[in-house]
Amino acid sequence: MEDNKGGAARAAEELPGGRALPKTGKSEQTRAVILETAMRLFRERGYDKTTMRAIATEAGVSVGNAYYYFESKEFLIQGFYDQMTHDHARDAASRMEGVRDFAERLEIALVSWLDCAADYHEFAAQFFRTAADPDSSLSPFSNESHPARATAVALFRDVLMDSDLAPKLDAELAELLPDLLWLHLMVVVLYWVFDRSPDTTRTREFVHRSTPLAARVISLSRYRAFRPLVRDAKGLIQDFILPTIGRTPLPDRPTTTDASAPTTRRRKPRKPAT
């Protein structure tokens, strides 16, 4: 009986699979009420100031009940993340419609994220903090691939594939790029989290400056002079970045034949006694 197949028990572990299950049961409703209440309070008072007791009370349930649906307070963040990713994908797609220029499309996608996240700027810091914990399954880097991450990467595939740049790229690069663009977003998010300028204007400028540069790098990568560099960079990304991100099942032996031993050998240094 430990695998409780039905219902929403251990919901936090089940749901990543599908936020969808409509399930006539009113249980889903309770879950929804708790999540919505939590998100409202997070937005109103911030993460730390919102106690589980307050969430429960406001949602009209007991504190234990909240824990029945969400493994921990952090798992409530998951709900936020999923929803925002979804909203972002929708919004960005609609804004990009008709635009062809790659740099522009990329900027639109990134700015769209900033707009979607604007209300949660303070709260998001907390989210980011959580994401930085490798033990937390919330981490976008964790191998158990988030469906949310897949959604985001898919968006960036569209950014690329419906742009004027797509036909000019070789297939291999086109394969890597969506994940790299997603990484670009992660960098922007990092920047944004630390951005204290009013209305995060600075992050917006950062995006405005960095997207044309990214576009240029990608464009140039086709030229002869850059070949060897691009080849090595690709290798690095394929062997070390994507697997970590959960894209591929982590090859124990990198695809390159010669993974020569590091030049520097282990040697534990010990700090000198004070």
Place this chain on the structure above:
Amino acid sequence: MEDNKGGAARAAEELPGGRALPKTGKSEQTRAVILETAMRLFRERGYDKTTMRAIATEAGVSVGNAYYYFESKEFLIQGFYDQMTHDHARDAASRMEGVRDFAERLEIALVSWLDCAADYHEFAAQFFRTAADPDSSLSPFSNESHPARATAVALFRDVLMDSDLAPKLDAELAELLPDLLWLHLMVVVLYWVFDRSPDTTRTREFVHRSTPLAARVISLSRYRAFRPLVRDAKGLIQDFILPTIGRTPLPDRPTTTDASAPTTRRRKPRKPAT
């Protein structure tokens, strides 16, 4: 009397300035005992498993006393960070002696960090998590520049300046690079934190692969074909990365004359009701 000028009260806020104040008072000793005990327990049991009560008991003081010296549990991490940075700088410098090749020097510096941090792999995840909080003064990105960060950047300046690459670079680039190399370390740290391979072998391989690439990029940046790209990248870094990192006092108006308005204008999207 609120500014208690002397002593170590509010020590956590005083000390970042100077770990030094020897202060005959035995109070310094109490502080040291608490910090050492905490670090030992962190190493032995991990951060979360180590309770403040345990630290206090093992250190032979009361729990309240620990709070007299350290504003919170997180501030104990500061102690760890400072010490490790110092050890790293020392160890890396000694290992690099005589080596001239830039890529090699860089790899040595990074591997040295991995060795210094090895004992704290699990614990460091927690540290990283803390560092990801922009409100925490522990964050290496916070504007109130950590002395520890300065130490680390200085190390990378040495990595560069004593290498065979130094004479070939223009002054402007040489100015930026130490910070960028430090960022490289940050990326490695990020990788390392998430690395679950035994003995973090994977991170070591990652370093081994990424350092020659970094060296190559820097080398190539001198060539004609790359000029415009390098120029823009420099601008981006100077205007947006370094100020955020606390290197320069954050110019409200970027140095470029034309900071044209973002192409995409604010437009708050609202998620469709379920």
Place this chain on the structure above:
DNA sequence: ACCGGTTTTTGAACATGTTCAAGCAGAGGG
């Protein structure tokens, strides 16, 4: 309508980070 099982809900109990009013110790002065 009743029964056995399963899902949902409850609230008290627990663990742990943090605070604070009160106690203690040593230094200086009388």
Place this chain on the structure above:
DNA sequence: CCCTCTGCTTGAACATGTTCAAAAACCGGT
């Protein structure tokens, strides 16, 4: 020797995330 002041120390009390045994609600079958 006693008084006082100041920096140090204490431990009980508090706030809040989390657990858990038990109660309640629900459901399908008879």
